Amino acid sequence: MMVGIEIRCINREAGTVVRNERRKGQRPDEIIDAAFEEFAAKGYAEARLDDVASRAGISKGLVYVYFKTKEELFKAVVRTFLIPRFAALAGRIEASEDTTEAIIRGPVLATMKEVAASRLVIILRLLIAEGPKHPDLTEFYHREVITRGIAVIRQLIDRGVARGEFRPTPLTRFPQLVVAPMLVALIWRSLFDSIDKLDTAAMLETHIDLLLHAIKTPPEANVP
Amino acid sequence: MMVGIEIRCINREAGTVVRNERRKGQRPDEIIDAAFEEFAAKGYAEARLDDVASRAGISKGLVYVYFKTKEELFKAVVRTFLIPRFAALAGRIEASEDTTEAIIRGPVLATMKEVAASRLVIILRLLIAEGPKHPDLTEFYHREVITRGIAVIRQLIDRGVARGEFRPTPLTRFPQLVVAPMLVALIWRSLFDSIDKLDTAAMLETHIDLLLHAIKTPPEANVP
């Protein structure tokens, strides 16, 4: 028995140096990855820190070294997984020099398809489920993701109108309408996919078709 | 549902003397109401049956007389609150004899506004959050609500096409596109309403406007 303990201690000392060197920077991310999986699989309340820890291959106690509480860890997951993705998307959209229609049919549609197909559902579900219990997180999310997303889309619509491609419509007031089907796709996949598959990509294409049809300046209007 | 509540209140006041009035018929509904509030406020995992009980003005044990487990109670809440509402909506829509456009601008839009403004958000949130953990409930919900809703809308679109009001579009394949903004409205209200109000009604009107614009048979096509 004592032998066992001593051996363990020796190992620990021998391994400490190496591990520390190698892992110092990576630990939090490893934990966040593991937590993402756990939260994704179980939801916030059902996710157990024990399982997060073993998924990350560490002890439960170590989780607390990096994240003060379960809630902090949850927030870290949301931040880590949502923000960079959305930032990337926004960048891609803004950069383009094409026709507005081309941008919408191109990067915007692609982005929507991508999001609808990604594992972001999981985070979204968490957000919808836990949002009311984490007001600061919701607020953060709104500020960092939603506001920016809305702004990008609104600019795009305004750009189309300014260039005479689109007729002025109240869509400017409600850019949410552009992304609404993406949300439906996400939720559908999360809930009903096993029962009733939905061709998300085709649906989004149809949506963009109809939307453009509705807002494009009618060609015959140019004929005097 | 409201009728039930009123009766209950009357009984309560009238019967303050008796401790043990025969409530068997009303109890389940009372408990379901209370549970709805609890689940709405806390989410499934955080809702405590103790609190459900005190909200209903009864003891914890009595909850278990009517609902075998917390999960059963949850399912009862979903059934009670969702199914009748959706059934009513479907009926209202099907009954009409108007132009398809009139139906959409009338009962359909009204319904969407109503749903978006109602407390159904709460149930929807629960469903999205807990869905993956309650496959039978999700399946039930899909069968009873979603399938029917989709069918109603699809019929409506087909009706418009058949009557020459609408041009044929792939919208028929994706009736979800019609209700997508309602979902966004629901979720927005649930999450961001305190931060950033959204004129749900106006958004839905805009949506219907654009959608009809996109699918209506162009009038100039009739001019020879």
Added chain:
Amino acid sequence: MMVGIEIRCINREAGTVVRNERRKGQRPDEIIDAAFEEFAAKGYAEARLDDVASRAGISKGLVYVYFKTKEELFKAVVRTFLIPRFAALAGRIEASEDTTEAIIRGPVLATMKEVAASRLVIILRLLIAEGPKHPDLTEFYHREVITRGIAVIRQLIDRGVARGEFRPTPLTRFPQLVVAPMLVALIWRSLFDSIDKLDTAAMLETHIDLLLHAIKTPPEANVP
């Protein structure tokens, strides 16, 4: 709702007279029977009064009219099922006029076989299991059943010795030795019967054979 209540009341009044007449005397026994089954199936702690009541075809409340507590009911079961049986056995044994050996090979062995095969196991198990928690019951059981049983057997042995059939042995001090195999049979059946059947009757016959062989006056002793 009110209609329902009124109907129920009417029924009740109509049926009360008949039921009372017929059941007054039988109720306790019916309940005891039901309780025996329940205790037998589940053990004391696991037996639920709800199930006892429905087994008896009555409401839970009525059980409390006849038996103040669960424990009282348990005691009633033990009394009702054990005492009369043992009394009957004792009577049967005492009445005989045969050789002591004949009595032992006849009624005693028969009785032991009978007991070993009967559902008394159940009560015995309850007694062994719950005994230490119900000292008064144990004491009652010892006084009413054990003491008498021991006395009957001791008298029988003494009778054999007095008549010169048996040689004097310390068996007189320990009549328990005569019934010990019956106990083993009971317990074996209760625990291991499904795994490893035991021919209880043959075992008891063997036991009696050996016992008589051991205590009978050797025949050659009579030869001068």
Added chain:
Amino acid sequence: MMVGIEIRCINREAGTVVRNERRKGQRPDEIIDAAFEEFAAKGYAEARLDDVASRAGISKGLVYVYFKTKEELFKAVVRTFLIPRFAALAGRIEASEDTTEAIIRGPVLATMKEVAASRLVIILRLLIAEGPKHPDLTEFYHREVITRGIAVIRQLIDRGVARGEFRPTPLTRFPQLVVAPMLVALIWRSLFDSIDKLDTAAMLETHIDLLLHAIKTPPEANVP
């Protein structure tokens, strides 16, 4: 077992300063000891894990670190206390080289006295009481303890017959008859000891006397 306890005590005194000494190796045994006491005093259903924990000087939660459920703990108690004892007994009996009669009057009788006097009653009571509810435990017990015990005794009888010490009797078929009085002694002590003491040792001696008398080859058979 005793060794374990002593070590534990020493550690405790030596380590009063440390709150969190590494006890992993000893904890389970400590808990099992405490549980044995609890189950013995209250029976399975009435034993509270809270009390087990405080008896062991730990918190309730820690019990669950080592034993998944109350039932697991119960099984651990049975395994820990029964198996080693019976194994020891079997070993002791098999080793001997004496006359079969000497073995029976020696180690076998001693063993039976020992068991009858030990606290094994408690476990036996638990087994009888809970057996029907824990079929796997019963089966385990039958396989590990009963079968082996029966086999040992049967071999002993056969040995006596083979060596001409015993005459052939159906006792071979029912080795249970050899230990039956031990069972009676156990149960008697458990239930009636406070009311009506029984000289267990004397009873077992009488039993062995009578049994040997019954099966020994009659000496006059040697006289031509």
Added chain:
DNA sequence: AATGAATGAGGGTTCATTCAT
């Protein structure tokens, strides 16, 4: 006599969190 709605204490179990090492 009979009902059954209602109670509430109590127990098994889980798990986020702490802390000595």
Added chain:
DNA sequence: TATGAATGAACCCTCATTCAT
């Protein structure tokens, strides 16, 4: 940094018991 033993509060659920009718 890293461990994992240990804690304890909290929650779901059960059921003997009561009591108005």
